Amino acid sequence: MNQPVSGYLDAAAGLPLHPVAAEAMQAAWQDGWADPSRLTGAGRRSAVLLDAARQAGAAELGVRPDELSFLPSGAHALQHGVLGSLAGRRRTGNVLLHSAVEHSAVLHAADWHRQHGGEVRVAGVDPTGRVRLTEFLELAGQPGVATAVLQAANHEVGTRQPVDEAARRLAELGVPLVVDASHELVYGRPPATAPIFTADARLWGGPAGVGLLVIRQGTRWRPPFPVDEAESGRTAGMPNVPAIVAAVASLRATRADRAAEGARLAGLVERIRQQVPLSVEDTVVLGEDDPAGRLPQLVTFSCLYLDGEALLTELDRRGFAVSSGSSCTSDTLTPSHVLVAMGALTSGNIRISLHPGVQQADVERFLAVLPEAVAAVRAQAPGSPTARPGPITESRPTTATGPSTTGPSTTGPTTETGPSPDGGVLDSRGRRCPLPVLDLARALPGIEIGSELTVLADDPAAASDLQAWCRMRGQQLVEQAATADGASAYRVRRLH
Amino acid sequence: MNQPVSGYLDAAAGLPLHPVAAEAMQAAWQDGWADPSRLTGAGRRSAVLLDAARQAGAAELGVRPDELSFLPSGAHALQHGVLGSLAGRRRTGNVLLHSAVEHSAVLHAADWHRQHGGEVRVAGVDPTGRVRLTEFLELAGQPGVATAVLQAANHEVGTRQPVDEAARRLAELGVPLVVDASHELVYGRPPATAPIFTADARLWGGPAGVGLLVIRQGTRWRPPFPVDEAESGRTAGMPNVPAIVAAVASLRATRADRAAEGARLAGLVERIRQQVPLSVEDTVVLGEDDPAGRLPQLVTFSCLYLDGEALLTELDRRGFAVSSGSSCTSDTLTPSHVLVAMGALTSGNIRISLHPGVQQADVERFLAVLPEAVAAVRAQAPGSPTARPGPITESRPTTATGPSTTGPSTTGPTTETGPSPDGGVLDSRGRRCPLPVLDLARALPGIEIGSELTVLADDPAAASDLQAWCRMRGQQLVEQAATADGASAYRVRRLH
Numbered sequence: 004m005n006q007p008v009s010g011y012l013d014a015a016a017g018l019p020l021h022p023v024a025a026e027a028m029q030a031a032w033q034d035g036w037a038d039p040s041r042l043t044g045a046g047r048r049s050a051v052l053l054d055a056a057r058q059a060g061a062a063e064l065g066v067r068p069d070e071l072s073f074l075p076s077g078a079h080a081l082q083h084g085v086l087g088s089l090a091g092r093r094r095t096g097n098v099l100l101h102s103a104v105e106h107s108a109v110l111h112a113a114d115w116h117r118q119h120g121g122e123v124r125v126a127g128v129d130p131t132g133r134v135r136l137t138e139f140l141e142l143a144g145q146p147g148v149a150t151a152v153l154q155a156a157n158h159e160v161g162t163r164q165p166v167d168e169a170a171r172r173l174a175e176l177g178v179p180l181v182v183d184a185s186h187e188l189v190y191g192r193p194p195a196t197a198p199i200f201t202a203d204a205r206l207w208g209g210p211a212g213v214g215l216l217v218i219r220q221g222t223r224w225r226p227p228f229p230v231d232e233a234e235s236g237r238t239a240g241m242p243n244v245p246a247i248v249a250a251v252a253s254l255r256a257t258r259a260d261r262a263a264e265g266a267r268l269a270g271l272v273e274r275i276r277q278q279v280p281l282s283v284e285d286t287v288v289l290g291e292d293d294p295a296g297r298l299p300q301l302v303t304f305s306c307l308y309l310d311g312e313a314l315l316t317e318l319d320r321r322g323f324a325v326s327s328g329s330s331c332t333s334d335t336l337t338p339s340h341v342l343v344a345m346g347a348l349t350s351g352n353i354r355i356s357l358h359p360g361v362q363q364a365d366v367e368r369f370l371a372v373l374p375e376a377v378a379a380v381r382a383q384a385p386g387s388p389t390a391r392p393g394p395i396t397e398s399r400p401t402t403a404t405g406p407s408t409t410g411p412s413t414t415g416p417t418t419e420t421g422p423s424p425d426g427g428v429l430d431s432r433g434r435r436c437p438l439p440v441l442d443l444a445r446a447l448p449g450i451e452i453g454s455e456l457t458v459l460a461d462d463p464a465a466a467s468d469l470q471a472w473c474r475m476r477g478q479q480l481v482e483q484a485a486t487a488d489g490a491s492a493y494r495v496r497r498l499h
Numbered sequence: 500m501n502q503p504v505s506g507y508l509d510a511a512a513g514l515p516l517h518p519v520a521a522e523a524m525q526a527a528w529q530d531g532w533a534d535p536s537r538l539t540g541a542g543r544r545s546a547v548l549l550d551a552a553r554q555a556g557a558a559e560l561g562v563r564p565d566e567l568s569f570l571p572s573g574a575h576a577l578q579h580g581v582l583g584s585l586a587g588r589r590r591t592g593n594v595l596l597h598s599a600v601e602h603s604a605v606l607h608a609a610d611w612h613r614q615h616g617g618e619v620r621v622a623g624v625d626p627t628g629r630v631r632l633t634e635f636l637e638l639a640g641q642p643g644v645a646t647a648v649l650q651a652a653n654h655e656v657g658t659r660q661p662v663d664e665a666a667r668r669l670a671e672l673g674v675p676l677v678v679d680a681s682h683e684l685v686y687g688r689p690p691a692t693a694p695i696f697t698a699d700a701r702l703w704g705g706p707a708g709v710g711l712l713v714i715r716q717g718t719r720w721r722p723p724f725p726v727d728e729a730e731s732g733r734t735a736g737m738p739n740v741p742a743i744v745a746a747v748a749s750l751r752a753t754r755a756d757r758a759a760e761g762a763r764l765a766g767l768v769e770r771i772r773q774q775v776p777l778s779v780e781d782t783v784v785l786g787e788d789d790p791a792g793r794l795p796q797l798v799t800f801s802c803l804y805l806d807g808e809a810l811l812t813e814l815d816r817r818g819f820a821v822s823s824g825s826s827c828t829s830d831t832l833t834p835s836h837v838l839v840a841m842g843a844l845t846s847g848n849i850r851i852s853l854h855p856g857v858q859q860a861d862v863e864r865f866l867a868v869l870p871e872a873v874a875a876v877r878a879q880a881p882g883s884p885t886a887r888p889g890p891i892t893e894s895r896p897t898t899a900t901g902p903s904t905t906g907p908s909t910t911g912p913t914t915e916t917g918p919s920p921d922g923g924v925l926d927s928r929g930r931r932c933p934l935p936v937l938d939l940a941r942a943l944p945g946i947e948i949g950s951e952l953t954v955l956a957d958d959p960a961a962a963s964d965l966q967a968w969c970r971m972r973g974q975q976l977v978e979q980a981a982t983a984d985g986a987s988a989y990r991v992r993r994l995h
Contacts, residue, residue, distance in 0.1 A: 011539075011541065013537070013539060013541075016533070016534055016537055016539075016542075017532070017533060017534055017737070018532070019528065019529075019532040019533075020528045020532055025525075025528060029521075029525075032515065032516045032521060033515075036513070036514070036515040036516055036707075037512070037513060037515075038512055038513055041509070041512055041820075041822075042808060042811055042812065042815070042823075043507075043509060043512075043811070043815055043820035043821075044815055044820060045507065045509075045820055046512075046820075075571030075572065075575070075708065075736060076571065076735065076736030076737065077736065078727060078735040078736040078737075079571070079735060079736055082724075082725050082735060086725075107727060108725070108727065108735065111725040111726065111727055111735065112725045114725065115724065115725040205737070210739075210741070210742075211532075211708075211737060211738075211739035211740065211741065211742065212571065212707075212708040212739045212742060214736070228578075228611065228724050229578050229582075229604070229607040229608045229610065229611040230607065231574060231603060231604065231607055239572065239574040239575060239578060239604065239607065240571060240572025240573065240574040240575055240710070241513070241572065241574075241701070241707055242707075243571075243572075243706075243707035243708045244707065245706070245707065246706075246707065246708060246742075312538060315538055315539070316538065319538070319539055319540055324537075324539035324540060324541055324542075325539075326537075327538075
């Protein structure tokens, strides 16, 4: 009953309860409902279950039982890990360092730290999403850095981070590393070299309500928020024993098959990586090419000229659940900070993440459906060639030859340097991504090679997307400048 | 399968999963496992369940759905309620006011507030545990008070607090009231007059992992800790939909019978209140006498001259689960702040709290077993007459006639006022409560009426316990003073 439907390709957003977890939880309702700190018989039975779960979980992670605590969610565990490390090292400094592609829980913790007088520094990543380690370590070596954060593998594109080397080098600098291990832990190796690491049980079919926080012996850490006697003073509220028992049971069951299952899923991912660019035009696979350098269960690709959420909806209608954009929430319109940091297109991204129930046939069905879904979305896009086959000057963005002929009369980009654009102005203001990219792709062939087109756009994601498109297509983004009305003007030179 | 054993008389520490909750949770594993913020089919099904649970829960509480959030525990809800109100009213001031008998989660939040530069004021209670409302309001009216906290009913002795009047008067002062409604909500009325109130689902047979936080419209509140998009930005981490669905289902099922069940349990509680003092010597029922002024399901009594935890263990051996002491944790040795504030004995307390499965026959069995359990514990107490029938001078505490004959030579109380004690010195240093009280009770009859005995004790609980005993027994505690070795000297006058 708890197996996801075969079209569920969004394992990284959480899984249904693993059958082993459901069974463990129902059993624990019998003997694990009471507060394990009570001296009653029911309390003692609960404590026995909690101790056993902690020991089994710690053994699976390669840590000591007293180094493992259970918090109400992966986000709680991560925020407590990060902010507790900062609190424990207040005398050393108040600077938090993290990579540009961490989970939003780290970003929220960093915001909170900043609001409370702390400082935050961010290390960049390369185009695969891997942290620039030299920059990361250089920043870590500066005075006042109290804590550094680096995920084991990126949750949006699957790229593995060099956490072992980072932990080792940081230890030499005296800076503790906090590792978000959620996605890596499903089939990979626990980051046992890190002083602190965390994970969310939902990624391996555990129930909601369980985050794992590991603080290795000898690591400075102080509770950042009010706590009580539960979990050695690392959180507040009674431990959720049935959920903890279920989380550990499903962790062990999932990881029992990790080598075989990881290899099988890596094969399916490889098939998607190969096939998608062949069967869908204008599509790029993101992240690391080397299989050893990425998660086996996850792949993300960018479809040019479409809105990822529209494609997600189209795929959902055809029975497939995937992620798009920031892979975090449905209601945020800001572009994914991960894709921005990578310099990738922020619109039109689809993340596929596989779970043990996914078979080759499911993947083949998906690959068969994807091209028609993409075509359907591209056909719907306002201003796209298919939807509006008339002359492109009919739609608002035009390839008018002079700035004065298009858009509100106030404009004309106010650039401070360089010659005036000689290819005209394309007004994409008021159009949300991916439309400015689409407008550019359609207009650029209309100007002469070597001349420049100025694109006006006010969607913040356009900055990242126009740049990514130019790099992908071998065109040149010469300059970005603010306009008088708060939009941006992007000068693009046609190179071929 | 989920009914507690009939001897479970500790409902206020949490209940096994209500059958309705178990059923709801299993159903929600099917359709509510996904993140409700996702745009996938599974996400939407999850969101539908969450919305339905929120609406049903809000209707039961008499609030709007958007006023109700679900947090990972009652402790989280209470701390977010209190600290979020303070954060929202930072411009008004940084003083937190609470009664002296709040749940430990409030005390932990207050500690945190103080550590972060805030100020905390505490209003006292009368001997029944009810807040002194005049004092509470007077403190609330002072400049800088940002938030006031008052429980709906006390979790240790059951006394109801005047939350409606407090909320009304505080509103006139412009100070919002945060109400911990956990125990009252099971059979009583939601404190809908309060701008903020909270509860823990474990009290009505909901699963662990669900706290209710109600913030009424127009109430200033800001998240005190890092949050994300979940629950309208009031907490972090994905909502635990299956647990929330189960929590609301059991709330409704429990409260559907609340009038009849409350009346039935009140009858059983009344029977315990009447019978215990009759069948067990030296026992006092604590809290409010008027049934309208207390919870129907809870009663606490003090057994003189014994250790509550020893009695708890003795009762557990006989198949009854109850609470003792602070009713909070097993491993804290500090006396209950509630009982200290009431001026009650802090040792030898037993809290009985009833759940819907408890029948009259269970209560009668308990009442039959209690006297022998108490006798067994009193017989074990070191230095008690039964255990050590020899002359009392054999044990370390003695009724020696002069200070110099007992204890380390350094001592003799250093009092600054009044005449020297003429009844001698009783050295109870190194003896944990309830032994100092027992020593006093045995020694006082040995001195002349009108003369004084000085008790030396170093257990911090002795201060409260010796005072409580003197009041209960009509003797006079003349003075408490520090001794040179860090202990305390209590001068007690024998009045009869």
